[in-house]
Amino acid sequence: MSDTPLLRESCYIDGKWVKADGGGTIAVTDPATGARIGAVPDMGEAETRRAIEAAHAAMPGWVALTAKERATILRRLHDLMMTHQEELARLLTREQGKSLAEARGEIAYAASFIEWFAEEGRRVYGDVIPSHAADKRIVVLKQPVGVVAAITPWNFPSAMITRKIAPALAAGCAVVLKPASETPFSALALAALAEEAGLPAGLFNVITGGSRAIGGELTGSPLVRKLSFTGSTEVGRLLLGQCAPTIKKASMELGGNAPFIVFDDADVDAAVEGALASKYRNSGQTCVCTNRFYVQAGVHDAFVAKLAERSRALKVGNGFDDGTQIGPLINPAAVEKVEQHVADATAKGAVVLAGGHRHKLGGSFFEPTVLSGVTQDMLIAREETFGPVAGVIRFETEADAIALANDSEFGLAAYFYARDLGRVWRVAEALETGIVGINTGLISTEVAPFGGVKQSGIGREGSRYGIEDYLETKYLCMGL
């Protein structure tokens, strides 16, 4: 990777590229080959404290700019990301494993949040409220919440970062980011481009190292007024508790367990296309990937046969190889979890219609897998698989489908295929999720409010709603 000018093996604090105080490093490997890509600093509390102090000191100068001046710098960052799209995509595939085609798409998706919030920052309106008294006037202001801590996952090493830093910076906040240890280089490359775009020192800081030590400082510091986290529900729950003593605002984008329902009146071929898109995107490693399929009896056999046939045809390989559709999982533990879900399902009576095993490529590659005869008690229906496995459950009535789909502590995304208008409205309103895909398996866009209910999270990212989580509302009561 030495031929990649955007590869940074240092962290970015207060506008400087620095190593860990103790000189320690964390190796980063290519999930497709296991080869060492490079190493990043192993930082801890002291470096985190310095990053928080730098962010706190930099904010007043950033807030003093006009929204248009902030937007100009953010738009320059967007343009630099797109100019360097190929290099950023290759860096992303190298550290995360997804196909180069998907990586290019992620860079464009990531840049779209920067572009979107550069403009949203110019539309942060307050309010004038008709007064309650003749000698009073009421005015509402929106002001930046303060220093933001961001902690992000490995599955979208660029887009999950810009989905947080874009609204934060546009609102006038400074950010301290801890990216996932498996995929730090995309975050550090973003910092390099932000520096080139002219973002003033201290506004965007990226630190790598021990997540517990860094997280403990980020959640414990009174200078940090907001935590924005994307990752597992288990870690989100822990971090939310750590924020309680200092009463921080928190945005939580957590785990999912998306149901995908195919009704008798669906276009089955369209439903198969949507199923492939929703199930196998990022090799099944997204929080909005379908985790369980519910297919009504009248179309069940046709749907599973077509899904199995198309799954068998998917090309598994290194993300850099032409035509790769399914890359490696992020690490061996991810493969073990997928194997556990398949073994549990087959032990309880499920039937393997496609795949079912580690791929012949070895390492962290797994065959795209379709299981029929799945039941609600199996792990694959209860837990997030986070891999290329489709478990199919047959159902009889619309009421059964809704009850089965809502039988989960998660509530992020859901999908269904139907053509009866009354059914579409009844099911869309009844599903307990933050996002519903109707006759589509792809719902990701910067213009819509992304987020979940129940234990899938708190808050929304993207859309005109997404900047609200980085603002405080203040009202002025003026005596005349």
Ligand SMILES: NC(=O)C1=CN([C@@H]2O[C@H](COP(=O)(O)OP(=O)(O)OC[C@H]3O[C@@H](n4cnc5c(N)ncnc54)[C@H](OP(=O)(O)O)[C@@H]3O)[C@@H](O)[C@H]2O)C=CC1
């Ligand atoms: N709702 C959503 O939008 C999304 C949800 N997810 C969910 O996240 C999971 C997969 O992502 P994954 O990265 O494994 O999730 P994790 O929750 O394990 O990690 C997410 C981030 O949290 C950090 N972290 C882990 N433990 C701590 C801690 N004790 N203190 C501070 N930071 C910590 C990790 O750092 P480190 O890498 O150093 O361990 C990483 O940066 C799945 O459940 C998936 O559904 C993922 C993406 C999006």
Ligand SMILES: O=C(O)[C@H](O)CS(=O)(=O)O
């Ligand atoms: O991390 C994820 O899974 C993302 O939130 C999914 S999306 O934003 O790309 O849909």
